Amino acid sequence: MSVSPAVPTTHARQPNRGWYRRNEIALTPWLFLILPVAFFLTYVVVPIGQSFWISFHQWDGLGEATWVGMDNYNRLLGLGDQNIDRKFETSFWNNIRWLVLYLLAIPMGLFIALFLNQTVTGIRLYKSLFFFPFVISQVVVGLVFSWFYLPNVGLFEIITGFFGLEIRGGVLGNPDTATYGIIAAGLWPQTAYCMILYLTGLNAVDSEQVEAARLDGAKGWRMLWFVIIPQLKPATFIAFVVTIIGALRSFDLISIMTNGGPFGSTRVLSFYMFEESLSEFGFRMGYGAAIAVVLFFIMLGFIVYFLWSMWQDEKGAR
Amino acid sequence: MHSILKTSFVALIAAGVATSASAEAHSTLSGTLRISSDMSNPAPRAVMEGMAAEFDEMHPDLEVELTIVDREAWKTQIRNALGANPPDVVNWYAANRMGPYVDAGLFADVTDLWEEEQFEGLASTKGAMTIDDKQWGVPYTYYQWGVYYRADIYEELGLSEPETWEEELANCQTLLDNDIKCYTIGTKFLWTAGGWFDYLNSRTHGYDFHMALARGEVEWTDDRVRETFANWRELIDMGAFIDDHQNYSWQEALPFFQNGEAAAYLMGNFAVAAFREGGLTDEQLDFYQFPKINPDVDYAEDAPTDTFHIASGAENMDAAREFLRYVTSPEVQTRINGGDALGQLPVNANAEIGDDKFLEQGFEMLSSNAEGGIMQFFDRDFPAEMASVGMEGLQEFMVFPDNLDDILNRLEDARQRIYE
Incomplete structure (x- = not known):
């Protein structure tokens, strides 16, 4: 028989905690995330999966979908013994043109921002005037530019006519110039957007560094390149992201200004996808989905790059 | 005396028939009739609202619910509308355009309606409503296409309505010599070029050939198709069409016609309202049938037909069928298609x-001078995908006629894929 010593227990009384209490720290973030994750799955991830699924079918959106395997891709990309879909080829190269030329908005926005970054009476008014094109709808921008480009009566034709230049069929009627005409229209609001990003960026430029650089004799281009621009890196990154995304989304301007024409020369992938699947003569859902998948992978390339560089940034900051 | 008796007798019977018919209708039609219409432009909208209100009044137990959708938007919305919980009656178009809905079983078969007596008067459009030997809806209106021209300009230059291709080309040359374009056209939205092809192709080789092409039975690279394009090219090389037409919609091409910079416009009769609004009087305007090209070929005419259909999922089938009878009856037809x-x-x-010179001429032309047949228009006769690829090619041809080989090869590739 053992006798328990008459000493009080030294263990703290185990508090009666529930399972949730015990795992609170690990669980709470997930609880907060449930709703957004559910929405993200329902409205983004699942539809992406469905698009992939549909792209292996032939489907008019009404009846039964027929499984066709890789047929849509073979036709689109010219795999196997098929020729590449010429509409796709045109759209793809137009997308590349958009991506490259749209980036002009970044330097243009930067220089307008530098120009406006001064204290003059009424500078706020000037700034807002420069920002104006970004505020009005893309549809309005498209309409204004298509009138600007109209043959015979449009202002552009009058100006080029003064210099003896003539574009056959008008800017938007000529398959060689139409895409560039639309990109120019798109650059107008996009430049304004980049300008605003840089204007806010310029506010954060460290004036002490600028002073120091001045003392060291830096000015003009060297000052801009070695002192100002490095400090604007975050703004440049955001401007780059929104411009790339803007270029890939270039749908409304095309739809308003040329409707993909003349003879399909201004199509881009997003417009072609819409035409095949949802337009008046469309409803080839499978083929449209295949275009969407290709566009998805192109976008994915950029998105992965953006995420990767943001992650690098955060790692550096830690 | 005899005749008075007879007429009153007939009147009596007619009244009796009418009352019994409406009494019968009263007793059977109840519930709600849901109509989705695309008649969204001001005049059609008034017509549709008037019809719905009148039909509602005729059947006290029946409530008519009318939804009017924008005409362009309806072209894509109809799919969703017909899917779940569809309306009873919907607007759509004849011929190939109704194919997808018929194939998917979304339109109700109304073949037995067409066997009724009243529908004998609709024989001319029966073909356009038929798929697989069954009828899938009823037409409510159609309109002719043809060449609308500036009578004042023609008179000034001493020109007359051309009946043959040679006269047509000669007229055109005279106009061009006077610095007036023969035709205005706006091809930005492509379909206007489809109208030109319909006429040139059917005038060169006839209705049957044109429809065979539409059904995918003829290769686009066929020499006969090339002949059609060669005829078209004669006009293009003369400079018959206004410049830069790929920039304009059909409305934006109107000013050339109004200002007398172009003398004629190949269009549907709906353009007349726009001509008049633009300030042209009936003395300045006239109409002629597209001239013969091949004298051995009968005239075929574009006359697109707009239609009503019953959704196969309709809840009030009886009311829907009665509405189709109502819409196609001679009295309602006279009223809704009138000039006002x-x-x-x-x-x-x-x-x-209606009392209108263009309607009278159009009716005359379609009923007695279109032995070849009635076409529904390029984008309704050809399957949707072929139509969109085709019209793009036609537009390109009108701007760069030298690209013809490339265009035809492309269309032929599309044909082989689409009709397989």
Whole structure:
């Protein structure tokens, strides 16, 4: 028989905690995330999966979908013994043109921002005037530019006519110039957007560094390149992201200004996808989905790059 | 005496029939009739609202619920509308355009309606409503296409309405010598070029050939198709069409016609309203049938037909069928197609034509001078995908006629894929 010593227990009384209490720290973030994750799955991830699924079918959106395997891709990309879909080829190269030329908005926005970054009476008014094109709808921008480009009566034709230049069929009627005409229209609001990003960026430029650089004799281009621009890196990154995304989304301007024409020369992938699947003569859902998948992978390339560089940034900051 | 007796007798019977018919209708039609219509432009909208209100009044137990959708938007919305919980009656278009809905079983078969007596008057459009030997809806209006021209300019230059291709080319040359373009056209939205092809192809090789092409039975690279394009090219090389037409919609091409910079416009009759609004008087305007090209070929005419259909999922089938009877009856047809309403042609042969010189000429042309057949228009006769690829090619041809080989090869590739 053992006798328990008459000493009080030294263990703290185990508090009666529930399972949730015990795992609170690990669980709470997930609880907060449930709703957004559910929405993200329902409205983004699942539809992406469905698009992939549909792209292996032939489907008019009404009846039964027929499984066709890789047929849509073979036709689109010219795999196997098929020729590449010429509409796709045109759209793809137009997308590349958009991506490259749209980036002009970044330097243009930067220089307008530098120009406006001064204290003059009424500078706020000037700034807002420069920002104006970004505020009005893309549809309005498209309409204004298509009138600007109209043959015979449009202002552009009058100006080029003064210099003896003539574009056959008008800017938007000529398959060689139409895409560039639309990109120019798109650059107008996009430049304004980049300008605003840089204007806010310029506010954060460290004036002490600028002073120091001045003392060291830096000015003009060297000052801009070695002192100002490095400090604007975050703004440049955001401007780059929104411009790339803007270029890939270039749908409304095309739809308003040329409707993909003349003879399909201004199509881009997003417009072609819409035409095949949802337009008046469309409803080839499978083929449209295949275009969407290709566009998805192109976008994915950029998105992965953006995420990767943001992650690098955060790692550096830690 | 005899005749008075007879007429009153007939009147009595007619009244009796009418009352019994309406009494019968009263007793059977109840519930709600849901109509989705695309008649969204001001004049058609008034017509549709008037019809719905009248039909509602005729059947006290029946409530008519009308939804009017924007005409362009309806072209894509109809799919969703017909899917779940569909309306009873919907607007759509004849011929190939109704194919997808018929194939998917979304339109109700109304073949037995067409066997009724009243529908004998609709014989001319029966073909356009038929798929697989069954009828899938009823027409309510159609309109002719043709060449609208500036009579004042023609008179000034001493020109007359051309009947042959040679006269046509000669007229055109005279106009061009006077610095007037022969034709205005706006091809930005492509379909206007489809109208030109319909006429040139059917005038060169006839209705049957044109429809065979539409059904995918003829290769686009066929020499006969090339002949059609060669005829077209004659006009293009002369400079018959206004410049830079790929920049304009059909409305934006109107000013050339109004200002007398172009003398004629190949268009549907709906353009007349726009001509008049633009300030042209009936003395300045006239109409002629597209001239013969091949003298051995009968005239075929574009006359697109707009239609009503019953959704196969309709809840109030009886009311829907009664509405289709109502819409196609001679009285309603006369009324809704009159000059003060739609201003188009009634589909029922027993209806009267509105008092309008273009409607009268159009009706005359379609009923007695279109032995070849009635086409529904390029984008309704050809399957949707072929139509969109095709019209893009036609536009390119009108701007760069030298690209013809490339265009035809492309269309032929599309044909082989689409019709397989």
